[in-house]
Amino acid sequence: MREALKLKGIRMRNSKRERWPKVVVWSAAILISTVFFLILSSIVWHGIGQISWEFITAAPENAGRAGGIGPILVSTGLILGVAIAVALPIGLGTAILLSEFTPRESIFGTMVRRSLDILAGVPSIVFGLFGFVLFSNILGLGFSILSGGLTLACMVLPILIRSTEEGFRSATEEYRISAASVGLSKTTTIFRILLPAAAPGLSVGLILGVGRAIAETAALLYTSGYVDRMPTSLLDSGRALSIHIFDLSMNVAGGNEKAYASALVLVSILVVINIVSFYISNNWLRRRITII
Amino acid sequence: MSQRPSDALLIWTLRTCAVTAGVIVVFIALFLVQESLPALRSVGLLRFFTDSSWHPAENLYNLTPMLLGTLFAMVGSVLIATPLGILSAIFVNYYAPPKIAQSYRGVLGLLAGIPSVVYGFWGLVVLVPLIGELEPPGPSLLAGILILSIMILPTIALVADSSIGSVPKEYMTSAASLGLSRWTAIRRIILPSAKSGLFTGTILETGRAIGETMAVLMVCGNVVQIPKSLFEPVRTLTANIALEMAYALGDHRSALFVSGLLLMLIIVCLILAAEWISRGRIYA
Numbered sequence: 001m002r003e004a005l006k007l008k009g010i011r012m013r014n015s016k017r018e019r020w021p022k023v024v025v026w027s028a029a030i031l032i033s034t035v036f037f038l039i040l041s042s043i044v045w046h047g048i049g050q051i052s053w054e055f056i057t058a059a060p061e062n063a064g065r066a067g068g069i070g071p072i073l074v075s076t077g078l079i080l081g082v083a084i085a086v087a088l089p090i091g092l093g094t095a096i097l098l099s100e101f102t103p104r105e106s107i108f109g110t111m112v113r114r115s116l117d118i119l120a121g122v123p124s125i126v127f128g129l130f131g132f133v134l135f136s137n138i139l140g141l142g143f144s145i146l147s148g149g150l151t152l153a154c155m156v157l158p159i160l161i162r163s164t165e166e167g168f169r170s171a172t173e174e175y176r177i178s179a180a181s182v183g184l185s186k187t188t189t190i191f192r193i194l195l196p197a198a199a200p201g202l203s204v205g206l207i208l209g210v211g212r213a214i215a216e217t218a219a220l221l222y223t224s225g226y227v228d229r230m231p232t233s234l235l236d237s238g239r240a241l242s243i244h245i246f247d248l249s250m251n252v253a254g255g256n257e258k259a260y261a262s263a264l265v266l267v268s269i270l271v272v273i274n275i276v277s278f279y280i281s282n283n284w285l286r287r288r289i290t291i292i
Numbered sequence: 293m294s295q296r297p298s299d300a301l302l303i304w305t306l307r308t309c310a311v312t313a314g315v316i317v318v319f320i321a322l323f324l325v326q327e328s329l330p331a332l333r334s335v336g337l338l339r340f341f342t343d344s345s346w347h348p349a350e351n352l353y354n355l356t357p358m359l360l361g362t363l364f365a366m367v368g369s370v371l372i373a374t375p376l377g378i379l380s381a382i383f384v385n386y387y388a389p390p391k392i393a394q395s396y397r398g399v400l401g402l403l404a405g406i407p408s409v410v411y412g413f414w415g416l417v418v419l420v421p422l423i424g425e426l427e428p429p430g431p432s433l434l435a436g437i438l439i440l441s442i443m444i445l446p447t448i449a450l451v452a453d454s455s456i457g458s459v460p461k462e463y464m465t466s467a468a469s470l471g472l473s474r475w476t477a478i479r480r481i482i483l484p485s486a487k488s489g490l491f492t493g494t495i496l497e498t499g500r501a502i503g504e505t506m507a508v509l510m511v512c513g514n515v516v517q518i519p520k521s522l523f524e525p526v527r528t529l530t531a532n533i534a535l536e537m538a539y540a541l542g543d544h545r546s547a548l549f550v551s552g553l554l555l556m557l558i559i560v561c562l563i564l565a566a567e568w569i570s571r572g573r574i575y576a
Contacts, residue, residue, distance in 0.1 A: 021475035025387050028379035029396060032449075035442055036399050039406070039414050093309025101303060112314040114567065119317045121496075121563045122556065123503025125530045129552045130320045132537070133327055154316050161313060186299045215407030218505035218530070222537050242409045242506075249413045250510060256417055263410045274405045278398065 040267070046257070047264030055261060060228050063252045064244065069262055071230035075145060075238025076214065078231060079224055082149025083213050084206065087156050091209075092202070094157075095164035096190060120158035127155050127219040136223055143237040148224025152216060156209035163208065167201015168194060200280050207277040211270055217242040241266050324553040331546035340550065346516045348536070348544035355551060357516050361433070361526035364519065365508060366501040368437035369444055374494055376441075377448030381456045382478055386464075397453070404446035412510030415439040420511055427523040431513030434522040439507045444497040451496060455489020456482060488569050495566040499559050505530040529555055 058068030094112065102109035131151030141147040171194050179189040195202075217240070225237035226247065239247070245262045248255030335353050343354035380400070384393040415435055424430025459482050467477035483490070513525020514535060527535075529551045540548055 018473050018475055021478075022387065025379050025383045028376050029383040029388070032376060032380055032403075032445065033396065033399055036403050038418075039411070039442075042414060042418055043410070090309045090312050093306045094313040097303075097306035097310045101306065108310075112310050115314045115317045117567060118560055118563050119320075121499050121503070121559050122317070122320060123505065123530060123559060125503070125505040125533050126320065126324070126552050126556050126559075129327075129533065129537070129549060130323055133323045134319070154320075157313050157316065185296045187296075187302045190302070211405055215405070215409075217407065217409040218534060221534055242407055245409050245413055246506060246510070249416055259413055263413055266407060267410055270405045270407065271402060274402055278401060 043260060043263050043267055046260035050261040051264060064248050064258055065252060065254050069244060071228060072239050072241055072244045075231050076241045078145045078238060079149045079152060079240055080210060080213055082146055083152035083156060086150060086153035087160055087209065091157050091160035092164060095161045095168060099165045099168035100190060116158045116161060124216055124218040127151055128222050131219060131223040143225030144235045145224055145231055145238040146234040148220045151219050151223045152213040155219060156213050159212060160205040160209045163205030164202045167198035170201060171197035204277045204281050207273050211273040214269060215242065217246055321556065324549055324556055327546060327549035328553045331543050331550050334543055348547060353547050357518050358527055358529045358532045360518055362502055362528040364433055365436045365440055365528055366498060369440035369501050370498055372441040373445045373448055373497055377445050378452050378490060380449045381452035384453055385456045386474065386478060400446050400449050408443060408504060408506040411439055411443050412507035415507060415511040431511055431525050432523045433519045433526045435511040436508045439511050440501050440504060443504060443507060444500045447497040447500055448493040451493030452490055455486040459485045492566045492570040495562050499562045502558055503530065503555060505534050509534050
């Protein structure tokens, strides 16, 4: 009891009425952790037995009830690749402009930031509708990896820009002043001095962006489609891992076992992503960046 | 610093990037409006609320059951997740020993990162059968509310954590020196000082609850009806789009874009409200 009353060196008054709040606060935390471990353990428990090299590489058979997820992993990777290849340059450019060339109060900066804040909140199914109209129909890409990747690129831009900007802001002012005093151009300063200093922020942004993109399902339903064959080009439809889980559990009777295994693969990738970004931001960034 | 040609080129490239990133949201809105117009013209806004049912094949377009489905699921999950999220933020800041607080934050981060389809799948194979034993059929509003609560909890918990964490440490020391008990200090001093952050968190989690698609699609049963109890299946606006977009044509397709536009409008209002409350620092 005495330890519990001490708080970072602050000693609070002992009171009988303190007991109930303490019980409530601890039970809330225990409840949340329990739910988390229940979800995680049920996926690991049912999925772990099926994970093998063959499951990772083989093609799905019998609508996914048998076989593996090889082509699905390839499609997922390609969709991610397209999304990052498009979002990275745009995001990096925007972040540099916002942090190095735009005063905090300028109208242009405020408008871009506000629009990105809204973009971050747009529901994924609305992204799906947008991608379906613009990329699949108007640009004529149909249900394809390209069209899914472009839709996801729009989705990950806000988180990518925010953490890259944070990275640039965490580079100290002395860098900019010393670079200017030895006569470096802005371009050289940015690419030779500030970019390396902002690398942790950029990588956290990238990792979180990949995490968001790989977790996405609704935006891909009507952009990259359902086809589970090995894709031969970016214009082929490709089934992402998340769509595979959805399809197995909702549309395929007896697909639950493989859905567990696929969910385990997806969750493991995300856990790794999370740990890496946590590690980078705790060690190199002043402030943590979280997905909200 | 003098402007050099390379710098001018750089600035223009960067501006192009920023404008591209900035107009995406405008494009989304424009396309939604453009695709919604046919239905808004031929069906009219009013009939989306007054038609006798949602039967697009028979030219009946009542969106009310879906709107209510979204609303009930949202209200239920926000009512569950908000107190839990705030308690969990109080836990990490004032009750947990530092080591436990750190790993608990890690757990929250992982919860935030789990994909909605995995939550939906877990709900479908674990939660729905449990609810079905309690009161059939199983896929229900209740299942949706529970899954959504788990999904939006990290949002409110992380935002509340950062806003409670930014309350000056002196507040707690002064409260201690005045002889207040810890809970009184938290309730009377810490929570009021963190108020705007807590509101922002609540608004953001509300937005997530409204926009969530896959998990509710998988556990709610998707029957178009106004539920009479927590155990009846419902269909939300987002699930409706995901289910029917595959085969919708003409006015039906356009009506789905109307519901997308509706979702977008709600989200924009929520985010502007959050920005207004926190004065532009919602993600800080």
